[in-house]
Amino acid sequence: MSVRLSNLTVSYRRHPAVHHVSGEFAAGQATAIVGPNGAGKSTILKTMIGALRPDAGRVELGGVSRQHIAYLPQAAQIDRSLPVSVLDTVLTGAWRHMGAFGAARAQDWQAAQDALAAVGLGEFAQRPVSALSAGQFQRVLFARIMVQDAPLILLDEPFTAIDARTTHDLLALVRRWQAEQRTVIAVLHDFAQVREYFPHTLLLSREVVAWGPTAEVLTEANLQRASANVAHWHEQAPVCRVDDAAAQEAQP
Amino acid sequence: MNELYTLLVQPFIEFGFMRRGLVGCLALALGCGPIGLFLVMRRMSLMGDALSHAVLPGAAIGFIFAGLSLPAMGLGGFVAGISVALIAGLVSRFTSVREDASFAAFYLLALSVGVLLVSKYGSNVDLIHILFGTVLAVDDAALLLVASIASLTLLTLAVIYRPLLLESYDPAFLQSVGASGGAYHLIFLVLVVLNLVAGFQALGTLMAVGLMMLPAITARLWAQSVGGMLLTAIALALSSGLGGLLCSYHFDLPSGPAIILFAGSLYLLSLLFAPAGGVLPRLIRQRHLAH
Structure with missing residues (x-):
């Protein structure tokens, strides 16, 4: 493209x-x-x-369309004090498939798990994002881009x-x-x-x-x-x- | 056993107004708990307070036209609250005034208009009723309203849960995938105002926000997940309603402040003892792990 x-x-x-x-x-x-x-x-x-x-x-x-662009902003303004898990963060990358209201499909969960493994954080899926270092969190955001499949x-x-x-x-x-x-x-x-x-x-x-x-x-x-x-x-x-x-x- | 029955159950068996008060509080708690938690997570804890003041002039206008009529005052309060929320939001979007500052400006305006209207056209007793409400005087119509608003709140939150949470967590991402965060924010503000309107008959405009914020702020000290915090906030709001009503009955206290003080005491206790953020668990020195 x-x-x-x-x-x-x-x-x-x-x-x-x-x-x-x-x-x-x-x-x-x-x-x-x-x-x-x-x-x-x-x-x-x-x-x-x-x-x-x-x-x-x-x-x-x-x-x-805009939904086919994966965008990682400079110093993402993510509120990491919220108790959101690493896996859930990565799973939001499947927004194009699930949207605001749809369910995450089995393959979306799988894609999120695979992406986490690919960035070396397979063990961290259930941890809250507040427990990660800056580098680990950047890995999480790259994993989300992989799930976006853009x-x-x-x-x-x-x-x-x-x-x-x-x-x-x-x-x-x-x-x-x-x-x-x-x-x-x-x-x-x-x-x-x-x-x-x-x-x-x-x-x-x-x-x-x-x-x-x-x-x-x-x-x-x-x-x-x-x-x-x-x-x-x-x-x-x-x-x-x-x-x-x-x-x-x-x-x- | 018998004493426990006298203490906890008998007031509700014996008196119809206590039963109605309890049902009203439980319904309020179901709606206000989650709404308050989202306000906390969106760093809007003080917006709830501002909006509760904004509801006042509308309620006062309703009062002037229809006397102490719940539908008139509720409708007036809803319109006033939504107007202030919308105007403040628009002003911050199209001028250089930040959202919290423009909220402060408009709620102060609204509050002074409200106090002016009530003192010009109503007696002071009525003003106190509007400001502080009385949960023991809720009638069937009021109960129906509170229960409807609670149901609507829970259903709507269930539907917009994901985009609303994501808009608090990572608004730039939501925007980048083309979803309209503003629309969900607006729906949420409508829910906030609706719940304040539901609360003001029972607790008064000034106290209503207490049942919203205190359980939500306390929940953050206990739970480690968003779902857990939601359930904790609801549970705390429910027990504050029950505990506050019982205190007000046994010690002959006004019910609104009793309920909010009960919620406040739970907060103070949690500050000390809660595992996720309390002071004492932090003081207990635990040896660090190997890795």
């Missing part, structure tokens, strides 16, 4: 966080989105799931504050998802991870700095351009005229 951004602009209080971004994510492969803080990386993911509305342009999901997987800084061992295990899952022809898009900061596990990279600083094979994107020159770009921010910025110019050109 292909995800295409066409002339996408998303702004907060009129200031664009993502500015006239166009391009296509490689279908069935893994793309990393990198760039400095404030470059609009999370904004692109949030627009894909429909949580933010574009000011201009659009996200084309290739006919896939063709498009969005990860927003999934390895921040996660130890090396856990990161390594979870990156193996990302590799497995690529082998299963799923499209994975992850916001990351560790270039070594990106080079090793992500064949494609989008380098962003509100606008596309470079987008393509990772080795060609992550060059010193590109990275410098990216960090210079984000520094521009003016309270009194003029209104953007890019769309006006495009409209004039289109007229006969």
Whole structure:
């Protein structure tokens, strides 16, 4: 499945966080989105799931509905003080099948158990989530993504504050998802991870700095351009005229 | 044995008003326990309090038009409570005022309007009746209302249990799978207001929220699962109703405060002794395990 951004602009209080971004994510492969803080990386993911509305342009999901996207937000705001079990958390990944009111099928339970085993937490099914460490909990959230069985997987800084061992295990899952022809898009900061596990990279600083094979994107020159770009921010910025110019050109 | 009978059973055998009061309290407890628990889990413990104040002006308007009539006051209270909940929710969604702040603003407005209306058009005795209610004066119509609201509450909660719980636990996930968390939140707010309306005849607008919150807060100290907390909250609310009524009978106390104080005592005792969060179990030093 292909995800295409066409002339996408998303702004907060009129200031664009993502500015006239166009391009296509490689279908069935893994793309990393990198760039400095404030470059609009999370904004692109949030627009894909429909949580933010574009000011201009659009996200084309290739006919896939929102229910077929698995999205792991940055520092998920999950209330872990509630006495919910690990297995129940993973089982919510089967929402597409059971919805708000339907029963979980036998295969949903099985999928949840299998996913927990795959992330190395098979023994933890009945524990409350409050008893887990941050790394273990991230494993639980990856297990839920496996149960969601989605063709498009969005990860927003999934390895921040996660130890090396856990990161390594979870990156193996990302590799497995690529082998299963799923499209994975992850916001990351560790270039070594990106080079090793992500064949494609989008380098962003509100606008596309470079987008393509990772080795060609992550060059010193590109990275410098990216960090210079984000520094521009003016309270009194003029209104953007890019769309006006495009409209004039289109007229006969 | 005989003394126990005199203490616990005889008041209900002997007096019809005690029996009706008991049935009313038990029905209230069935609805209020789970509602309170969801308020606690959604970090809205104080919203229940705010909404209970918001019910007052509606009840007062009903009182002005129809006197001490339960349907009129109940309907007025329901409309006022829902309005405050909706307006406060909308204001927080479309302005920079946060939800708890806008709730506080609107319930204070509503409360002052209510007190103004009652003191202008009713005697002070009536005001006290509205504020503090009296469980021993509930008639058959009131019982029917309370029982209907309790049934509706339990049925609705059973239906929306999963999305409502998930909306408290992981709202971003619910949004990402395309379910409308806001709709369930709204249904839940309607249930909260309905239960407050059910409670105000028996316990008064100010006390009604006590039977909702105290058992729910206490339940968190005892149970380790959501289902367990729900059952514990209901059990605590039921025993508070029974215990409070008996205290009010034997010591000649007003029934509303007696019930809430009974629930409050259970809470204080649990703070000390409850296994899941009490003070004393924490003080008992247990040696750590090998792994």
